[in-house]
Amino acid sequence: MSSNEPQWGKKGNDGPPDLDELWRKFNQKLNSLLGGKGNGSGGGGTGKGTPEFNTVGGAGFIIVLLLLVWIASGFYIVNAGERGVVLRFGKFLETTQSGPRWHLPYPIESREIVNVEQVRTVEVGYRSTVKNKVPKESLMLTDDENIIDIQFAVQYILKNPEEYLFFNRSPDDAVLQAAETAVREIVGKNKMDFVLYEGRAEVAAKAAKLVQDILDRYKTGISISKVTMQNAQPPEQVQASFDDAVKAGQDRERLKSEGQAYANDVIPRARGAASRLAQESEGYKQRVIANAEGEASRFKQVLFEYNKAPGVTRDRIYLDTVEQMLSNTSKVLVDQKSGGSNLLYLPLDKLIQSTGTPAVQESAAAKPAVSEPATTPVNDNTWRSRDAFRSRDREQRP
Numbered sequence: 001m002s003s004n005e006p007q008w009g010k011k012g013n014d015g016p017p018d019l020d021e022l023w024r025k026f027n028q029k030l031n032s033l034l035g036g037k038g039n040g041s042g043g044g045g046t047g048k049g050t051p052e053f054n055t056v057g058g059a060g061f062i063i064v065l066l067l068l069v070w071i072a073s074g075f076y077i078v079n080a081g082e083r084g085v086v087l088r089f090g091k092f093l094e095t096t097q098s099g100p101r102w103h104l105p106y107p108i109e110s111r112e113i114v115n116v117e118q119v120r121t122v123e124v125g126y127r128s129t130v131k132n133k134v135p136k137e138s139l140m141l142t143d144d145e146n147i148i149d150i151q152f153a154v155q156y157i158l159k160n161p162e163e164y165l166f167f168n169r170s171p172d173d174a175v176l177q178a179a180e181t182a183v184r185e186i187v188g189k190n191k192m193d194f195v196l197y198e199g200r201a202e203v204a205a206k207a208a209k210l211v212q213d214i215l216d217r218y219k220t221g222i223s224i225s226k227v228t229m230q231n232a233q234p235p236e237q238v239q240a241s242f243d244d245a246v247k248a249g250q251d252r253e254r255l256k257s258e259g260q261a262y263a264n265d266v267i268p269r270a271r272g273a274a275s276r277l278a279q280e281s282e283g284y285k286q287r288v289i290a291n292a293e294g295e296a297s298r299f300k301q302v303l304f305e306y307n308k309a310p311g312v313t314r315d316r317i318y319l320d321t322v323e324q325m326l327s328n329t330s331k332v333l334v335d336q337k338s339g340g341s342n343l344l345y346l347p348l349d350k351l352i353q354s355t356g357t358p359a360v361q362e363s364a365a366a367k368p369a370v371s372e373p374a375t376t377p378v379n380d381n382t383w384r385s386r387d388a389f390r391s392r393d394r395e396q397r398p
């Protein structure tokens with residue numbers, strides 16, 4: 001059975017529907033909507049007529065459809081973390097927040113979507129890895145006229161989409177150039193050891209601030225998040241010599257530390273000894289002064305007593321002095337006038353014992369170490385005559 005036969009597609013027939021019939025019905029409905037009309041059909045088979053469209057109605061429908069498509073082209077969606085920049089005839093109009101938005105379709109208005117929360121990175125002195133160096137950017141001169149090879153990365157976000165899009169032709173390149181300029185300025189004001197070792201964090205912080213100042217002056221609409229020092233070292237051509245210099249510097253610091261430790265051990269001892277000697281000298285000074293003041297006070301007291309009774313005081317002083325002198329001597333004084341008998345007893349054994357070698361040694365030890373001129377020995381008769389003369393002289397005094 002042919003698919004064009006009228007019985008095809010009737011109830012009770014399990015075959016497919018008549019496609020030509022469906023197409024004819026669709027054309028009739030479309031003509032009725034567009035205001036057109038079609039030729040009547042005389043029957044089945046080849047008697048179907050071709051529909052005729054209304055030209056004015058079809059053109060209007062197409063215009064309306066195109067107008068709807070044009071208006072719908074103005075809808076757009078701004079995702080979270082993005083901003084929409086609307087332009088009217090190429091001039092900035094407004095900045096839209098996240099969400100569904102609409103603007104007048106092109107060519108009246110257009111839009112630019114900018115991601116303001118994306119962290120962007122610019123690499124200075126290298127590309128991708130620190131091994132892939134860019135010597136033109138990485139080699140810098142320090143304040144002490146040394147060359148260092150430094151690589152760093154600058155991370156930034158957008159804070160003003162309008163400035164980022166319209167105030168600079170290539171803001172990302174401006175970030176790279178500003179970062180290189182800032183780091184060169186900071187490195188040129190510091191010593192090589194400071195940049196390579198203890199001052200790396202400070203250099204990065206100063207560079208971030210200086211780069212931000214430069215970009216704000218250029219109105220790039222960029223906010224610097226962080227400057228990270230990836231690598232800082234001397235050039236490869238002088239790396240071995242630099243390592244030797246670093247080792248020598250470390251040896252110097254070690255020797256200085258050892259010397260400082262020795263000084264910290266010796267100096268306190270010397271200061272303690274000096275303090276002890278100073279205190280001893282001060283004690284000796286005070287003792288001598290006190291003795292002198294005591295002697296002076298005793299002399300004043302003696303003088304006071306002497307003024308009251310000169311004779312008695314003079315005799316008392318004389319007797320005390322003689323007693324003190326003769327208390328350690330072996331001489332015997334004899335008063336010839338007081339004795340009425342010619343028999344004189346002298347304890348020779350005691351005298352010999354007292355005038356022996358031990359007595360001489362003790363007297364020699366008691367003498368000061370000052371050398372004295374040698375004196376000739378004097379016999380006992382001479383001493384006795386002198387003692388007798390002194391006794392007679394003392395008796396003749398008033």
